[in-house]
Amino acid sequence: MKIKNKKKIEFICPICGIKEKIPTDIVKMLDASDGDNVDRTIPPMFDCNNCFGKMVPILYIGVKGQVYTYNDYIKQQNN
Numbered sequence: 001m002k003i004k005n006k007k008k009i010e011f012i013c014p015i016c017g018i019k020e021k022i023p024t025d026i027v028k029m030l031d032a033s034d035g036d037n038v039d040r041t042i043p044p045m046f047d048c049n050n051c052f053g054k055m056v057p058i059l060y061i062g063v064k065g066q067v068y069t070y071n072d073y074i075k076q077q078n079n
């Protein structure tokens with residue numbers, strides 16, 4: 001099977017600061033599978049391979065058009 005969209009989204013771990021590029025298709029799959037009951041203010045997250053943290057996207061536009069940025073995520077955590 002050929003992957004049509006080879007774009008990747010850059011994720012960063014807020015705890016250790018490591019960055020990882022994750023294929024857009026995988027991020028969107030996770031995003032879309034979240035269902036309607038989830039909090040849409042929280043971006044799709046992946047477990048960090050380097051520490052116990054959760055990696056968040058530096059910039060990601062969700063399947064429903066919502067925009068997630070790392071800066072917004074950090075602001076939310078500090079509220």
Ligand SMILES: [Zn+2]
Pocket residue numbers: 013014015016017018048049050051052053054
């Ligand atoms: Zn980490």
